[in-house]
Amino acid sequence: MAKFYPLKVKEVRKETADCRSVSFDIPEELSKEFKFTQGQYLTLRTEIDGEEVRRSYSLCTSPLDGDLRVAIKEVPGGLFSTFANRELKAGDVLEAMPPMGNFFSELKPENEKNYVAFAAGSGITPIISILKTVMEIEPKSTFTLFYGNKYASSVIFKEEIEGLKNSFFQRVRVFHFFSREIPDIDLFHGRLDKGKCEALFKGIIDPRNIDEYFLCGPEEMIFSVKEALEEVGVESKKVHFELFTTGNGKKKKVRVQREENKDKVCEVFIKDGGNSFGFNLPFDTESILDAALARGADLPFACKGGVCCTCKAKITEGEVEMEVNYALEPEEVEAGYVLACQAFPKSPKVVIDFDEAL
Numbered sequence: 001m002a003k004f005y006p007l008k009v010k011e012v013r014k015e016t017a018d019c020r021s022v023s024f025d026i027p028e029e030l031s032k033e034f035k036f037t038q039g040q041y042l043t044l045r046t047e048i049d050g051e052e053v054r055r056s057y058s059l060c061t062s063p064l065d066g067d068l069r070v071a072i073k074e075v076p077g078g079l080f081s082t083f084a085n086r087e088l089k090a091g092d093v094l095e096a097m098p099p100m101g102n103f104f105s106e107l108k109p110e111n112e113k114n115y116v117a118f119a120a121g122s123g124i125t126p127i128i129s130i131l132k133t134v135m136e137i138e139p140k141s142t143f144t145l146f147y148g149n150k151y152a153s154s155v156i157f158k159e160e161i162e163g164l165k166n167s168f169f170q171r172v173r174v175f176h177f178f179s180r181e182i183p184d185i186d187l188f189h190g191r192l193d194k195g196k197c198e199a200l201f202k203g204i205i206d207p208r209n210i211d212e213y214f215l216c217g218p219e220e221m222i223f224s225v226k227e228a229l230e231e232v233g234v235e236s237k238k239v240h241f242e243l244f245t246t247g248n249g250k251k252k253k254v255r256v257q258r259e260e261n262k263d264k265v266c267e268v269f270i271k272d273g274g275n276s277f278g279f280n281l282p283f284d285t286e287s288i289l290d291a292a293l294a295r296g297a298d299l300p301f302a303c304k305g306g307v308c309c310t311c312k313a314k315i316t317e318g319e320v321e322m323e324v325n326y327a328l329e330p331e332e333v334e335a336g337y338v339l340a341c342q343a344f345p346k347s348p349k350v351v352i353d354f355d356e357a358l
């Protein structure tokens, strides 16, 4: 069962005017639970003004650094991000779930791979974790980073990126793009979109020579870069992507009940932490996660938007359909995994196992 553990904040560091990185003290007895892979994220939970708030944030460190650290950019009106940027301090305690996510590829010292990453804004967070780890583990691999921001002043981890470029100058290339500033070279002005990719493919990289792509940023960027890669024949298995978490962790997933589903009810059985419980859920009403939470279950979730993967579970009997899925790989869906926040019953009985997802 994925559960929350109280972690003490070790340091809150200002990265830019509206971004703080937060590191945690990991007690010896939790070192196994909080081991992570580059590109993973933490789901954090706290109470703000009497309300439970949970959010997922990507780790920005390498697993080899011995530093468990996430970066949190303040979003206008964002409850957790405003709290983290303005109030959180060393010594405070937040609750955290063990690291999760599959935004990574397996690294091996003998690999000689070419990696390319496209990041926008705080999408740099998991990318810098991947970049640092690749450099440390694969001495023969190269890494090209295309990083988009509004202004030069909004570049997160600016010095760290420069440091990596200097330390690994034969293997790391970094190109910055600004949408609200006019750099000297026209190519570096504007957003990372399909047109920009086409220009980059002419002069900076040969997209067919790249072994792994990592994309992290808002939906428009991800989908336009993916489309540009598909058009030049890059296989989709080489393209890994992570969307920004867009949900607010409270929104209920509702959908319009289809005529053919009126009067249909599913018997849902939830397995979690070795326990199981069941309830009846009319078709097309609530997601399985919402329905279980409403009945008092304590299940893992964060975004409720099909993005973060925290609510991953396995269907061991019956069938469900997902509204959206930005988090699971096709092979996982094939193997029966679902995002419970997006799962609506499709058969009269569904057994969903959260323990199988770990």
Ligand code: FES
Binding pocket: 300, 301, 302, 303, 304, 305, 306, 307, 308, 309, 310, 311, 312, 327, 339, 340, 341, 342
């Ligand atoms: S809670 Fe984030 S994908 Fe379901």
